[in-house]
Amino acid sequence: MSATTLPAAPPRGPSFAERATGFLRACFAGPVNSAITLACLGVLWLAVPPFWTWAVTNATLYGTAQDCRAAGGACWAFVREKFWFSIFGLYPFEERWRPATMIVILVAMVVLSTIRRFWGRWLLLGWAVAAPTMWILMQGGVFGLSFVQTRQWGGLTITGIIAVYGLALGYPLAILLALGRRSELTLVRWFCTAIIECVRGVPLISLLFMAAIMLPLFMPQGVTIDRLARVLVAYTLFTAAYMAEVVRGGLQAMPRGQYEAADAIGLSYWKKMRLVILPQALTITIPAQVNTFIGLFKDTTLVVVIGVFDFFTTLRAALGDPNWLGFPTEAYLFAAGVYFLLCFAMSRYSMSLERSLKPGGR
Amino acid sequence: MSSTTSVAMPPTRGLIPLPGGFTRRGLLIQLGLLVAVIGLGWWFWSNAQANMAARGLQFGYGFLDRSAGIPIGESIIDYTPADTYRRALTVGLLNTLRVAIVGIALCTVLGILLGLARLSSNPLLRSLVGGYIEVIRNTPLVLQLVFWHAVMLQLPSVRQALNPLPGVFLSQRGMKIPALSADASLYLFLAAMAAGAVGWWLLLRRERARQVATGQRRPTVLPGLAMLFGFPALGMLAGFVPTVDWPELAGFNFEGGLTLSPEFFALLVGLVVYTSAFIAEIVRSGIQSVHKGQWEAAHALGLPGGKIMRLVILPQALRVIIPPLTSQYLNLTKNSSLAVVIGYPDLVSVANTSINQTGQAIEVISIFMAVYLLISLVTSALMNWYNARVALLKER
Numbered sequence A: 001m002s003a004t005t006l007p008a009a010p011p012r013g014p015s016f017a018e019r020a021t022g023f024l025r026a027c028f029a030g031p032v033n034s035a036i037t038l039a040c041l042g043v044l045w046l047a048v049p050p051f052w053t054w055a056v057t058n059a060t061l062y063g064t065a066q067d068c069r070a071a072g073g074a075c076w077a078f079v080r081e082k083f084w085f086s087i088f089g090l091y092p093f094e095e096r097w098r099p100a101t102m103i104v105i106l107v108a109m110v111v112l113s114t115i116r117r118f119w120g121r122w123l124l125l126g127w128a129v130a131a132p133t134m135w136i137l138m139q140g141g142v143f144g145l146s147f148v149q150t151r152q153w154g155g156l157t158i159t160g161i162i163a164v165y166g167l168a169l170g171y172p173l174a175i176l177l178a179l180g181r182r183s184e185l186t187l188v189r190w191f192c193t194a195i196i197e198c199v200r201g202v203p204l205i206s207l208l209f210m211a212a213i214m215l216p217l218f219m220p221q222g223v224t225i226d227r228l229a230r231v232l233v234a235y236t237l238f239t240a241a242y243m244a245e246v247v248r249g250g251l252q253a254m255p256r257g258q259y260e261a262a263d264a265i266g267l268s269y270w271k272k273m274r275l276v277i278l279p280q281a282l283t284i285t286i287p288a289q290v291n292t293f294i295g296l297f298k299d300t301t302l303v304v305v306i307g308v309f310d311f312f313t314t315l316r317a318a319l320g321d322p323n324w325l326g327f328p329t330e331a332y333l334f335a336a337g338v339y340f341l342l343c344f345a346m347s348r349y350s351m352s353l354e355r356s357l358k359p360g361g362r
Numbered sequence B: 001m002s003s004t005t006s007v008a009m010p011p012t013r014g015l016i017p018l019p020g021g022f023t024r025r026g027l028l029i030q031l032g033l034l035v036a037v038i039g040l041g042w043w044f045w046s047n048a049q050a051n052m053a054a055r056g057l058q059f060g061y062g063f064l065d066r067s068a069g070i071p072i073g074e075s076i077i078d079y080t081p082a083d084t085y086r087r088a089l090t091v092g093l094l095n096t097l098r099v100a101i102v103g104i105a106l107c108t109v110l111g112i113l114l115g116l117a118r119l120s121s122n123p124l125l126r127s128l129v130g131g132y133i134e135v136i137r138n139t140p141l142v143l144q145l146v147f148w149h150a151v152m153l154q155l156p157s158v159r160q161a162l163n164p165l166p167g168v169f170l171s172q173r174g175m176k177i178p179a180l181s182a183d184a185s186l187y188l189f190l191a192a193m194a195a196g197a198v199g200w201w202l203l204l205r206r207e208r209a210r211q212v213a214t215g216q217r218r219p220t221v222l223p224g225l226a227m228l229f230g231f232p233a234l235g236m237l238a239g240f241v242p243t244v245d246w247p248e249l250a251g252f253n254f255e256g257g258l259t260l261s262p263e264f265f266a267l268l269v270g271l272v273v274y275t276s277a278f279i280a281e282i283v284r285s286g287i288q289s290v291h292k293g294q295w296e297a298a299h300a301l302g303l304p305g306g307k308i309m310r311l312v313i314l315p316q317a318l319r320v321i322i323p324p325l326t327s328q329y330l331n332l333t334k335n336s337s338l339a340v341v342i343g344y345p346d347l348v349s350v351a352n353t354s355i356n357q358t359g360q361a362i363e364v365i366s367i368f369m370a371v372y373l374l375i376s377l378v379t380s381a382l383m384n385w386y387n388a389r390v391a392l393l394k395e396r
Helices: A016-027 A030-057 A065-071 A076-088 A097-114 A121-139 A156-181 A186-201 A204-218 A227-253 A256-264 A269-284 A286-306 A311-318 A328-357 B024-054 B085-118 B123-137 B141-153 B184-214 B221-237 B262-288 B292-300 B305-342 B347-358 B361-395
Strands: B162-165 B168-171 B174-177 B248-250 B253-255 B258-260
Touching: A016 A030, A016 B123, A030 B123, A065 A076, A076 A097, A076 A156, A076 A311, A076 A328, A097 A121, A097 A156, A121 A156, A156 A186, A156 A227, A156 A269, A156 A286, A156 A311, A186 A227, A186 B024, A186 B361, A204 A227, A204 A286, A204 B024, A204 B305, A204 B347, A204 B361, A227 A269, A227 A286, A256 A269, A269 A286, A286 A311, A286 A328, A286 B141, A286 B305, A311 A328, A311 B141, A328 B123, A328 B141, B085 B123, B085 B262, B085 B305, B085 B347, B085 B361, B123 B262, B141 B262, B141 B305, B174 B262, B184 B221, B258 B262, B262 B305, B292 B305, B305 B347, B305 B361, B347 B361
Parallel strands: none
Antiparallel strands: B162 B168, B168 B174, B174 B258, B248 B253
């Protein structure tokens, strides 16, 4: 291909028609490729038209369960009916403005955090203010807000809470664990390594069980810990252990000269880390951190095992509505679509960051 | 960190290298940590004992020998609800290992195929597989497992079971496949096959030595395959034919054959589909990490496509592939604990029931955490050993 390109070629890319012919030519280059193309088209032919008929042609967008059954296609009316329930769960109906405001704050903070121009002290401060604000908004009991128990929280709200608070609490812990694992102090190193390896070596489910069942046992008699708080403890520990390994990768990738230079100008250990090493190590691992976070975000669905109603579990609970029996496929597709959009957006963001953070790519 | 180490005169190295942190500040920090850990541990322990005493429980593993009374739907070993907790947990562990081992084998094959399809010169195949991988990777596993379980439950009833291959039946009750009866002929068959494999390996060694000595290369694949299948065939000609137990529809259920329950099948399919999408990306990036010059050099030597892959590209790509592949295997094993969501009796599921029945939470949780840690350590030790071998090839 490069052999046919002249150096004086115009700088514009190939037009749409050129790309389309290139695509087709590649699809039918030689008998093997043609056979593969035909096989792919066959699979598409078997899969797409029936799905289209079900999901679009025969689908019901407005109406009742009876209308859906009569039409025979997908029952999107069910998803419409349960949409707000899947976001707020069993949160008191007249107080739904509170989780709604919380989600708006959350989305605004996340969007701000994705813009590199805003990275810095003010953003951290913003999170430090936003995180307790969101919790107070949800729980109430002060400023004239009525008290809402965490067991009434549910839906996408709680998925967001677990993921964001898990990250916010786990991230500082992750940095400490990563530093500890590379510490010169033998006991500190052993301790941090043991924690990281033990948490990473067992399934998240077992940590959740441990937090749900064992944590209350470890507390003095009479002390009860909120169930959501127990989930957060397990999830924070999990986040910290996985993030610590990513951060450690960044610490190891720093050239020795950076450490030696910081030593040479007489910085103390903490100053060396805070001013020289960590800013660089954290920045180069941001794409890996985002990827790890995608995995952690998907893992929020695991809280189902100890009876916390996250987005997916709330939708599954909605399936039990006697007026709307028999539409699990629609619910699962909707849930899959939401998770996919969020995760896919994050992974694309991570890829774009990777390009812009490359040395020389700035 | 010892900031007091003088630069002008490096400390002389003693005969016994002491661990770092032997400054006064370092020792103080470590002592503080030790005291904190022990203190916290003691506090937890005394609280736990008080709490357990309040519930009329006592710490100890004695309950393992009590009768469990847990009904478990599927088991490799004999099990009845009258058996002990020890046996019930063993059944759970074996179920975990069964789904993990089969899953690892299948997801490796599927993952490699998908990864190669991602690198196909056919753009339609490439983009279709790419889209598939993105969808699978970006949706939660729990959701996929529940989906596959729902699919299994929507299969036709036993009487109208799907019959995609002779002897294979798919119905609401799961999958039925032909089984081999464990008798003398089967063991002889397997022994003959093992002998064929050893023969192949010996042949490979001899031919490699011959190639080093003379530069000539003789075909090894055909004679190897002939040994692998020829030896068992000879045994069968001699009359030692393993008996195949075909499933047959009798009344309202199947008789004979091997049953894979809907839960096992859904869990296996879910784990394999999910993990293979990750493995596909690992394989793709591993192969792409090999420098273009390597392909060109191999072409210039006149090697055919298959040999380029096998002799030049793969040995280098494996170095990149093995470490992340290991963590995917571990992920699959750990993710198999999600079985509890769809009701497959794996270790965590049985353990959870045991906790509910006995209240011995600390003991049961300590058992299954130890088991998972052990599995993780053994798997990574095996893969590290293999990785060291592959990495050695690079150094030569």
